[in-house]
Amino acid sequence: MEPIVYYQSTSFLSCYPEIVEESFYTAVNYAIEKYPEETCGVVIRKRDLVTRRLSKVEVLFHRCSNKAEDKERDFKIDPHVALGYRKSGALVAFYHNHTDRSECIYTTKDLRVQKANNLPSFILRVNRVKFISITVIGGGLWRTRGRK
Numbered sequence: 001m002e003p004i005v006y007y008q009s010t011s012f013l014s015c016y017p018e019i020v021e022e023s024f025y026t027a028v029n030y031a032i033e034k035y036p037e038e039t040c041g042v043v044i045r046k047r048d049l050v051t052r053r054l055s056k057v058e059v060l061f062h063r064c065s066n067k068a069e070d071k072e073r074d075f076k077i078d079p080h081v082a083l084g085y086r087k088s089g090a091l092v093a094f095y096h097n098h099t100d101r102s103e104c105i106y107t108t109k110d111l112r113v114q115k116a117n118n119l120p121s122f123i124l125r126v127n128r129v130k131f132i133s134i135t136v137i138g139g140g141l142w143r144t145r146g147r148k
């Protein structure tokens with residue numbers, strides 16, 4: 001069983017100080033804007049263009065369009081958009097959001113997809129006006145990969 005950690009909206013960023021806040025809130029605001037649809041994207045540890053080294057402190061959330069048929073219940077990351085972002089650094093996680101209309105904070109499909117990708121998966125939860133919480137599946141891997 002992969003570790004699953006639940007954070008209230010306010011405590012998440014203090015546990016992940018590498019995440020660039022502005023990029024995170026851009027993803028959160030977009031999820032609120034698209035309510036009740038799910039939104040999704042990739043989380044990238046930025047690579048320095050000159051030294052080619054991965055940044056220890058810059059991890060960015062990047063939005064990808066949701067290509068799922070039923071966007072209110074499912075998500076499918078646009079692979080072309082994701083590939084573009086992957087050129088800027090190392091892929092360290094995926095994210096998508098749920099809304100307050102669904103009961104679950106993660107689904108069996110979410111668990112399956114996380115396991116198949118072997119990367120942490122962030123699941124943001126929003127309602128019509130605000131960010132409620134975030135669930136991290138497989139968060140231990142983030143720490144290991146982050147120390148490269």
Ligand SMILES: [Zn+2]
Pocket residue numbers: 096097098106107110123
């Ligand atoms: Zn989900």
